[in-house]
Amino acid sequence: MNTPTETIRQAASPGTHDPAQGLAMREVTLLLGDGEDTVRALDGVHLTVAAGEFTAVVGPSGSGKSSLLAVAGGLAVPDSGTVTIAGRPMTAVARRARTALRRDLVGFVFQSGNLLPALTALDQLRLLRRFASADAVHRDPMELLAEVGMAGKADRRPHQLSGGERQ
Numbered sequence: 497m498n499t500p501t502e503t504i505r506q507a508a509s510p511g512t513h514d515p516a517q518g519l520a521m522r523e524v525t526l527l528l529g530d531g532e533d534t535v536r537a538l539d540g541v542h543l544t545v546a547a548g549e550f551t552a553v554v555g556p557s558g559s560g561k562s563s564l565l566a567v568a569g570g571l572a573v574p575d576s577g578t579v580t581i582a583g584r585p586m587t588a589v590a591r592r593a594r595t596a597l598r599r600d601l602v603g604f605v606f607q608s609g610n611l612l613p614a615l616t617a618l619d620q621l622r623l624l625r626r627f628a629s630a631d632a633v634h635r636d637p638m639e640l641l642a643e644v645g646m647a648g649k650a651d652r653r654p655h656q657l658s659g660g661e662r663q
């Protein structure tokens with residue numbers, strides 16, 4: 497990692513700042529590749545993001561942004577260090593438990609793909625709701641589409657949507 501990754505933050509609005517409800521990464525190290533080609537993608541990362549705080553991660557290609565987000569969201573397991581979200585440990589838990597925490601605590605907006613090509617916009621959201629745990633917050637899929645101005649596109653499949661609409 498030649499040029500370090502930086503963060504740009506917008507503070508939480510007053511009253512919503514609660515570090516215990518946010519993200520905490522401590523001494524996080526992630527090694528990628530093997531043997532001679534091992535890359536230290538993350539090298540002792542400390543990062544806290546309070547609930548309600550917006551943080552952008554910026555840096556040149558190869559500086560470790562995707563690695564950071566993968567570990568922060570529980571998609572990748574660091575080689576050392578700890579990650580907690582809302583006080584729940586994402587590291588040092590079994591894979592099944594981490595999957596459940598990720599399902600309940602983390603939302604991802606991927607750059608592309610990650611939708612099922614055969615399902616309509618509405619059915620993608622219905623499917624997510626079926627996977628959600630009993631105590632997760634359940635929102636009406638049609639209402640969610642309406643919130644982002646897509647009520648009229650509920651029956652469209654991913655190839656009939658723009659990149660932004662898919663996101």
Ligand SMILES: Nc1ncnc2c1ncn2[C@@H]1O[C@H](COP(=O)(O)OP(=O)(O)O)[C@@H](O)[C@H]1O
Nearest residue numbers: 528529535537556557558559560561562563564
């Ligand atoms: N599977 C891998 N094996 C070896 N090195 C990898 C692998 N994936 C990514 N890297 C390296 O890890 C570093 C961080 O990559 P990445 O987190 O994808 O950076 P960014 O998202 O900032 O472009 C880069 O130097 C990249 O070349």
Ligand SMILES: [Mg+2]
Nearest residue numbers: 558561562563
């Ligand atoms: Mg990347």
